[in-house]
Amino acid sequence: MTRAPGPGSLAAAERVMQRCDRLAEISGSPDLLERVHLSPEHRRANELVAEWMTQAGLSTWQDAGANQCGRIEGAEPGLPALLIGSHLDTVRDAGRYDGMLGVLLAVEVAARFASRAAELPFALEVVGFSDEEGTRFGNALLGSHALAGTFPPEWWGLADGDGVTLRQAFADFGLDPARIGRAARRPESLIGYLEAHIEQGPYLEEADLPLAVVTSIAGARRFELTMTGVAGHAGGTPYERRHDALIGASELVVEVESVARASGVIGTVGRMQAFPGGVNVIPGRVEFSLDLRASTDHERDRVLAEIIRRANVIAERRGLRFESTEIYRADATACAPWLQDAIASGIRHAGSEEPMAMWSRAGHDGMAVSAVADVAMLFVRCGRGGISHSPDEIVDVRDVAVALDAYEAAVVEVAERVRAEPGRLGSDRLGAA
Known part of the structure; x- marks a missing residue:
């Protein structure tokens, strides 16, 4: 049983849904949704999300991997960041929530902290990854590998269906392939990574639950x-x-x-x-x-x-x-137990007594980000039997409202854990890197 979200959360959820609709209008095809890496549509989506980030109180930039980023400083400038977000690219003939919902939830969560960022013992950063699906060049997670500093040089030779190489596409987009390393984050610069994403499966719908904690990524x-x-x-x-x-x-x-x-x-x-x-x-x-x-x-x-x-x-x-x-x-990516606990705490705060836990059958950007930070995920119920990668993809605005409340509460829980053990988290990641 999950309590109903308040009117403020429902209004924010409506804004998220409307923004998903806006992004769905940015497509390389007039008949279906397709937005691929380093395309004109990619640029327009980044620009639009940057506008929303600015409205939310974030400073914004596009990094050297074409990821759209925004940041709110914490209690003092220059602190390590808790990274939240998802991806902005799509498959061909896509739905409007896979990836996009996670980015827009993150923007809305960041907006909730904009006026009280001094409460946070870390900065809060939002990222819209540039290429999770691999639709154009056939190799997934290009944006998140750039952020993680694990972008292999041999990928520059990948080519799309028209024979355009990844190297040429970067140059055409106005980016310098030689500077891809500038997108890379150091382990000590990140507290962790949280991503909200539609489930892409039927289990939450069958259980009549809006949210779940992800234990691992396939x-x-x-x-x-x-x-x-x-x-x-x-x-x-x-x-x-x-x-x-x-x-x-x-x-x-x-x-x-x-x-x-x-x-x-x-x-x-x-x-x-x-x-x-x-x-x-x-x-x-x-x-x-x-x-x-x-x-x-x-x-x-x-x-x-x-x-x-x-x-x-x-x-x-x-x-x-x-x-x-x-x-x-x-290889499989285990979600960090302490971040799983933070998400579970957030779900309970949003009204669920015992959060459902499941592993993700699909891949996500967290697989790449795990090279430099602990990762965890929040799943949001996906209707119609969990259909995704399809125009029939759907989520309920009430579930989005509950997800916003849970996501915000999870960030608060991460902050409490960092305050309680300020040295442990960073040193563990740094030692493991």
Whole structure:
């Protein structure tokens, strides 16, 4: 049971929702929402969010990674910052809340502290990350890796669908690739990172709860898989002489679901293509994908090993050759217990007796930020069965109001913990970095 938010919180939530609508109007396509890294739409979104940050009392700047930033000083100038925010880029044909809601909640929370920032033993910074989705260049978390100082040089060669490299896109946007390091934060400059985000799943809706504490962010591995057999005439080749790559690949897809479901890991084959592709030709080669996600790297990798074992058994039985190539890896990120506790305290303050806890099945900017700061997340209920990355994405204004109250209370709880142990937090992060 969650108590109803007050009229002030509802008015602020309405403002957040209206701003989400404003941002949704900034799109590279007239027919759907798509806003990608280093595009004209990216620039317009940063400029608009900067206006709102200024209205909230923050000083603003765009960093060397094209992230939009704002800051309110704490009890004295130059203190380490508690970073709050999310991302401003989208997938193709996106909804209007994934990422954007988290940035605008953070702006509204910062506005609540603007007149009482002297109460905070840290600065409060809001960030709208430039590229979480990886829609344009195919590699996610570009903005947050820049902030974390973990931006690898080989990424400059990434190219979009028109052949424009990331290096050229930076220059076209008015940024100097040689200065990307200026976006990097030092561990001692940050207290932690809190992000609010829509759940992107059905569990809060099923539990009839508006908010949850995130315990960890999924560790994901992605692969390009190939089954190779022998192409042949569909009519002239008896079954006992077939080495049908599509049948073998299809059998493995079923095994992926079976193994993953039995273990609580999420396994998905999202793409499959048979060659040569003739309606009357037995497929001689099939290329398909595998995406594995789990709350821990151990569980994810254990399931991967079992899938590979079963793939080889299928291949041997059917006279096929199985190959796999890893194309992406992001290890699981555990949310810091002390920040989880702060978010849980905030949720209780907003009226929930016992906050729901869950792991995030999707990736988030906190995965990169964790290299330089402790991270934690607040999930907001996502309606219609948790649909996201879709125009059908929806949140309720009352849930947004409750989230604002919980987010503000979480920042207050972080402040109390920093006052109680002023040296422990920074030294722990610095020692671990």
